[in-house]
Amino acid sequence: MAVFTAVTEHELAQWMRHYDLGDVVDFRGIASGIENSNFFLTTTRGEYVLTIFEKLTSAQLPFYLDLMRHLASHRVPVPDPIPRDDGALFGMLHGKPTAIVTKLEGAAQLAPTTEHCAEVGHMLARMHLAGRDFPHHQPNLRSLPWWQETVPSVLPFLSEAERELLSSELAHQHAFFGSSDYAALPEGPCHCDLFRDNVLFAHADPATGHEVRLGGFFDFYFAGCDKWLFDVAVTVNDWCSDLATGHLDAARVEALLRAYQTVRPFTQEERRHWSDMLRAGAYRFWVSRLYDFHMPRAAEMLKPHDPTHFERILRERLNGSALPGVPTCN
Numbered sequence: 412m413a414v415f416t417a418v419t420e421h422e423l424a425q426w427m428r429h430y431d432l433g434d435v436v437d438f439r440g441i442a443s444g445i446e447n448s449n450f451f452l453t454t455t456r457g458e459y460v461l462t463i464f465e466k467l468t469s470a471q472l473p474f475y476l477d478l479m480r481h482l483a484s485h486r487v488p489v490p491d492p493i494p495r496d497d498g499a500l501f502g503m504l505h506g507k508p509t510a511i512v513t514k515l516e517g518a519a520q521l522a523p524t525t526e527h528c529a530e531v532g533h534m535l536a537r538m539h540l541a542g543r544d545f546p547h548h549q550p551n552l553r554s555l556p557w558w559q560e561t562v563p564s565v566l567p568f569l570s571e572a573e574r575e576l577l578s579s580e581l582a583h584q585h586a587f588f589g590s591s592d593y594a595a596l597p598e599g600p601c602h603c604d605l606f607r608d609n610v611l612f613a614h615a616d617p618a619t620g621h622e623v624r625l626g627g628f629f630d631f632y633f634a635g636c637d638k639w640l641f642d643v644a645v646t647v648n649d650w651c652s653d654l655a656t657g658h659l660d661a662a663r664v665e666a667l668l669r670a671y672q673t674v675r676p677f678t679q680e681e682r683r684h685w686s687d688m689l690r691a692g693a694y695r696f697w698v699s700r701l702y703d704f705h706m707p708r709a710a711e712m713l714k715p716h717d718p719t720h721f722e723r724i725l726r727e728r729l730n731g732s733a734l735p736g737v738p739t740c741n
């Protein structure tokens with residue numbers, strides 16, 4: 412269930428008068444998704460996605476929509492927000508901010524191979540470089556200050572061993588974030604949630620002979636400015652982990668990092684702190700999943716994600732001997 416706000420034919424017709432997108436041919440709700448009401452919209456001009464933002468406010472939205480527009484204009488395949496006739500990238504429908512963005516091609520690949528990982532790594536690096544001249548700044552709102560604020564509220568629900576790990580890792584990350592090496596890590600706009608379900612792959616490309624072709628990255632609504640290495644770590648923790656054990660698959664890690672570094676090689680500090688950042692990436696999602704699990708919001712529609720998955724991943728990453736190294740890139 413992911414249409415929280417219904418739109419009638421009449422309301423859609425009124426809404427479309429603000430856009431130069433031709434006539435509506437088809438309009439249907441998208442079943443997946445948990446945050447917003449999403450609809451596939453086909454017009455005589457093309458295919459789009461209409462999103463009614465259920466939680467994000469008008470004040471918060473410009474950063475995300477401007478970033479998507481900026482990346483799309485730099486030929487990074489992301490949904491491109493369509494401006495209305497007054498130039499705005501969103502308007503209000505049912506009292507909620509609403510936007511129309513371009514529809515990406517393809518389907519999610521939930522069992523990725525090394526080829527999928529290489530495509531994702533390559534595009535992630537391109538995305539980071541394309542974001543360098545993005546003029547707006549908004550921090551990743553799910554970083555250290557949010558962890559520090561949130562951890563005390565989940566501690567009472569946890570076992571002694573979980574509490575111990577949550578607290579000791581927070582202390583470790585606090586020290587890492589305060590270090591001069593951390594300050595030297597390159598940064599910029601990051602997706603911050605580039606999981607398997609936020610990337611689409613289209614069919615094989617006969618022109619290049621590539622078996623897999625990236626359709627694009629979407630769901631930028633956790634994006635923010637952060638260390639690029641954090642974005643890579645979040646991505647590797649999801650794309651390259653065995654889902655049952657949290658163990659990193661060395662071949663997928665190698666493929667993703669090698670492809671990333673053909674575009675942007677890691678700095679010395681990044682290589683040195685790869686394992687700390689994998690831990691930070693795991694910690695971020697352990698904390699958010701614990702929070703969603705133990706403090707579900709009223710009227711939550713879906714079962715919260717399993718927090719123990721990221722506890723397992725964090726414990727795995729702490730076991731340094733299980734970590735594949737960062738490939739060198741010449």
Ligand SMILES: Nc1ncnc2c1ncn2[C@@H]1O[C@H](COP(=O)(O)OP(=O)(O)O)[C@@H](O)[C@H]1O
Pocket residue numbers: 413441443444445446447448449460490512513514515516608629630
């Ligand atoms: N721009 C897009 N192009 C193609 N499909 C999209 C696009 N945006 C969303 N979708 C589809 O809609 C689904 C729900 O979107 P998502 O961003 O995950 O929703 P939510 O923000 O509610 O979690 C995705 O799984 C994807 O199939």
Ligand SMILES: N[C@@H](CCOP(=O)(O)O)C(=O)O
Pocket residue numbers: 444445446604606609630696699700716
């Ligand atoms: N990827 C996160 C949850 C973020 O929610 P999304 O469905 O909007 O991507 C997780 O797995 O915990």
